[in-house]
Amino acid sequence: MPKKKSQEKTSQNKKLNNDEKELLSYKEAFRFNRKAFLLLYKRYPQMFTSSIICVIWDALTPYVGIYLSARIIDEIAGSRNPETLKRLVLYTLFSAAFISLVTALLSKWRNNQESGMYFKVQQVFTQKLMEMDFVNIDDAKTHEMLSTINQNQNGGGWGLYRVTGNMNNLISAVFSLLGGAALTVTLFTQLVPEDAGKLTVLNNPLFVLVIIAVMLAVTYIGSALNNKAGSYYARRADAHNLGNRLFGFYGWLGYQQELAPDMRIYRQDIICDRYNSDKTSTFGSKGIFARYARGPIGLYNAASAAIAWFLVGGVTVFVCLKALAGAFGVGSVTMYSTAVLSINSGIATFFGTVGDMRNNASFLKLIFDFLEMPNTMRQGFRPVDKRDHWNYEIEFRDVSFKYPGSEEYALKHVSMKFGAGERLAVVGQNGSGKTTFIKLLCRLYDPTEGVILLNGTDIREFDYLEYMAIFSVVFQDFRLFAFSLGQNVGTKVAYDSELAGNVLRKAGFGERLDTLEDGLETYLYKDFSKKGVEISGGEAQKIALARTLYKDAPFIVLDEPTAALDPIAESEVYSNFNDIVGDKTAIYISHRLSSCRFCNDILVFHEGELVQRGSHEELCKETDGKYYELWNSQAQYYNA
Ligand code: ADP
Numbered sequence: 001m002p003k004k005k006s007q008e009k010t011s012q013n014k015k016l017n018n019d020e021k022e023l024l025s026y027k028e029a030f031r032f033n034r035k036a037f038l039l040l041y042k043r044y045p046q047m048f049t050s051s052i053i054c055v056i057w058d059a060l061t062p063y064v065g066i067y068l069s070a071r072i073i074d075e076i077a078g079s080r081n082p083e084t085l086k087r088l089v090l091y092t093l094f095s096a097a098f099i100s101l102v103t104a105l106l107s108k109w110r111n112n113q114e115s116g117m118y119f120k121v122q123q124v125f126t127q128k129l130m131e132m133d134f135v136n137i138d139d140a141k142t143h144e145m146l147s148t149i150n151q152n153q154n155g156g157g158w159g160l161y162r163v164t165g166n167m168n169n170l171i172s173a174v175f176s177l178l179g180g181a182a183l184t185v186t187l188f189t190q191l192v193p194e195d196a197g198k199l200t201v202l203n204n205p206l207f208v209l210v211i212i213a214v215m216l217a218v219t220y221i222g223s224a225l226n227n228k229a230g231s232y233y234a235r236r237a238d239a240h241n242l243g244n245r246l247f248g249f250y251g252w253l254g255y256q257q258e259l260a261p262d263m264r265i266y267r268q269d270i271i272c273d274r275y276n277s278d279k280t281s282t283f284g285s286k287g288i289f290a291r292y293a294r295g296p297i298g299l300y301n302a303a304s305a306a307i308a309w310f311l312v313g314g315v316t317v318f319v320c321l322k323a324l325a326g327a328f329g330v331g332s333v334t335m336y337s338t339a340v341l342s343i344n345s346g347i348a349t350f351f352g353t354v355g356d357m358r359n360n361a362s363f364l365k366l367i368f369d370f371l372e373m374p375n376t377m378r379q380g381f382r383p384v385d386k387r388d389h390w391n392y393e394i395e396f397r398d399v400s401f402k403y404p405g406s407e408e409y410a411l412k413h414v415s416m417k418f419g420a421g422e423r424l425a426v427v428g429q430n431g432s433g434k435t436t437f438i439k440l441l442c443r444l445y446d447p448t449e450g451v452i453l454l455n456g457t458d459i460r461e462f463d464y465l466e467y468m469a470i471f472s473v474v475f476q477d478f479r480l481f482a483f484s485l486g487q488n489v490g491t492k493v494a495y496d497s498e499l500a501g502n503v504l505r506k507a508g509f510g511e512r513l514d515t516l517e518d519g520l521e522t523y524l525y526k527d528f529s530k531k532g533v534e535i536s537g538g539e540a541q542k543i544a545l546a547r548t549l550y551k552d553a554p555f556i557v558l559d560e561p562t563a564a565l566d567p568i569a570e571s572e573v574y575s576n577f578n579d580i581v582g583d584k585t586a587i588y589i590s591h592r593l594s595s596c597r598f599c600n601d602i603l604v605f606h607e608g609e610l611v612q613r614g615s616h617e618e619l620c621k622e623t624d625g626k627y628y629e630l631w632n633s634q635a636q637y638y639n640a
Contacts, residue, residue: 022362023231026354029361036163036364039371044120047113048164054110055168059175061099063183066338068092073331114164121160125149128370133377134444139404145370149363151241156233158363166360169353177346183339187332192325199325202318211315215340218311219347225304226348227355229297234359236288243282243289250275308344315340377446378464382457392454392470392554392585393419394441399450401440410436412608413450418585418601420554423578425596426589428605429630434589435476437605438557441587442471472548473557480540482527485513486520489546495520499550506580507545508572549580556581559589593631602627 024032041048072088075081125146129137136142152158191203233240250272253259263269279286292298319336322328328336394417401411411433418424426434439445440452443459452459459467480488487493489500497520504513504520516522516533523532524543535543548556577586577598590596597616604612604619604627612625619627 023235023358024361024365026358028365029358032361032364032368033163033166033357035368036160037167039124040121040160040163043124044113047117047120048167050106050110050113051164051168052171054106055172056175057103057106059172060179061103063179063339063342064095064099065092066335067183068095070331070335073334074329075331077330117161117164121153124160124371128373131375132373133375134439135377135404135446136373138444141405142370142373145366148241149367149370151244152237152363152366155240155244156237158234158237158360159367160364162356162360163364166353166357169349169356173346173349173353175346176342177350180339180342180346183335184343186328187319187322187336187339190322190327192322192327196325199321202322202325202327207318211318211340214314215311215344215347218307219344219351222304222307223348223351223355225300225307226352227359229300229304230356230359232292232297233289234362236292237363239282239288243287246275246281247283308348311344312337312341377443377460380459380461380467381463382461384454384462384466384470391420393417393456395453395456396437396440397451397453399440399447399452401436401445401448403436403445409448409608411440411447414610415450416603416610416613420585421583422585422601423581423599424585424587425599425602426587426605427593427596427602427627427630428591430591432605433608434591434605435559436608437603438473438559438587438589442473442557443467470553471555471557472551472553474541474544474548474559476559478540478544480524480535480543482523482525482532484518484520485516485522485524485543488524488543489520489550491547491550495550500546503546503549504543506549506576507542508576509539509542509546512539512542545580554584555587556584557587557589560591593627593634604630 023029068088068091072085072092075085075088129146132142149159153161188208192200194200253263253268253272259268275281278284281287283289316337319333319340323330323333396414396416399411399414400409402409414433414437426437428434436445440447443452443464446460454462454467485504486495486497486500489504490496500520501513504510513519518531523529524535526532526534545558548558577588586599588596588599596602600615602612602614602616602619603610604625606626612619612622612627614622619625620631622628
């Protein structure tokens, strides 16, 4: 590899290595985990109940078998009473059968409740996105945040998904600890007989303290080592995410049919190969995570496993010596050893889970930053008076607007009024502020300065959804869904088919509709139906126009509605425009002036300002005006 390239890579990797995430304090970690738990619990209480009951059951039931086996072995090694043995074997069989049956039923319940867990978690985000102010949804930062949340979840399993698992582990740890402790009590209370000689020293209460102290020390050190290993992944989540993104991009580029021609013409496969064969990439054999696995992560995990065996060895010697000295039978040796190990693994799981919850907390924080993004647009409560259906008047009073994060004004000091039933055209060059004007009118954004009034009332005072309901808009970059044609037009499952058919014909889709075998039930695109139809850009525009008409809102806004139509279809829309729009107030946006001539009132925007207003004839008379300039510059192409 050329020296320069390898230097570039090394510096990239260095940057990633230094990009460590700070862990939150235990207090903060507890707060975020609690919040996340409550958030999920409120939505899916049954899922948690079933899970908790299963975990407790699974943690406690093994002790029944351990206890009964110990009793059987003791009996065999001791008095060998056939009646007692028979009873013990029957208890063992029945309890095993009963436990298996209940376990199966409980698991079924839990699996049922946990099915679709992924979607349940995703629903939390989807709902937030649906309710979010448009200003936030339109902000690249929001998408970056959501994408990071998803990558954390899909790549490392961090986030809400982990909360249920951690909660289960915590409960399971506590119960195996309690179960183990209950069985272990007699290990200390059953004393070595006085005639056992030197071994009577085992009766010294100091042994209890020493065993408990060693157990705590071992589990604490073991889990601390484990957490230390886990924290490498948590703190390098950004590197992990970037690695996933790069892999997701380069790794699958060859799969994308639409990119295939460009890939071949411009030999983009070389870039992919370079990435895919780069051993120093995030997941490569010389990458950051491979180095961790060979280095600190591997060492910490190995040390944690090794240290646990000290405890196992120590306890086994203690238990065996006590049995040898006659404190209890041989059957109890396995029981006590297993019970002490359970306590040990309970404590280890407990500490390990607490550590994992702390590692997860910074990912939860990001999730709550997203979920708690404030909604400021939905604070008005005033209803929009339906009796005034056709008597609305809109006024922009000295409205200026900057997009969030932008220094430039997209609209400057716009003042204008328009009333019901008008045909308003909004023209201007690309970037002059036409779409922004519409977005403010529909309250997708609120003005930075100035105020917009509906019948004299600031539109922020109205109930947000009620206000929005008075507009029907075909945005420039509208989207149709892969549902049936009728559902697209009616925007609901149970739509009025007669009305949907009528508005489609009005919008010029009649002839095409007649050719569709399944009529309104025809699916658009092939996502959900093999019989789905592909539609052209022009046909999509007609369907979108029909959708605005179906909504039957008093204001209809069409942003470049004929851009994808052929000239004949476009002229059809113009000549039928009055018929199509009826007595609604219509706002028609275009950068092609010829398409606005039929509107009696034309607003001319230039660099965010409303520079002229009038009819085509009036504006043409202002020969030093923007409209005249635009008209002439465009007219030469039509004439030609
Ligand atoms: P038009 O509809 O006349 O083509 P727009 O209203 O879309 O113009 O854009 C007006 C100005 O606002 C342009 O300078 C454009 O770059 C800017 N703009 C549009 N949308 C955004 C956005 N989401 N964020 C930042 N700036 C934007």
